[in-house]
Amino acid sequence: MTTNPFEDENGTYLVLTNAQGQYSLWPDGIAVPDGWDVALTASSRAECLAFVEERWTDIRPTPAGADA
Template sequence: MTNPFEDENARYLVLVNEENQHSLWPSWLDVPAGWSVAHEEDTRQGCLDHIEENWTDIRPASLIAALGGR
């Protein structure tokens, strides 16, 4: 059994939700409700690179706002 998130040879998407939380996502599976595509189909590493560049604070966006950027 290969975990669907760990296949270096597979194609992936990057999903994002309303809280700006990002998720790696197997391109061959349906996108779950409440998530949209932030980065189109790419290699696993390409998707991870996109996430590292674009998601700089892993906390939920509304919490970051409430904390005033602390």
């Protein structure tokens, strides 16, 4: 039994992005933190990971002032 919502293989997640072009999986039902936007609505963990893998090819943060 998983008690950590960030590690639930069967959970429903969002994909979030921030101003630096970084991505994060976020458990559905937990408030999105300030500075983050929803890039993918509620989906399976596997779908979210595939979404991130396809789009986040350079994990370095976008430099301040640069267009993402």
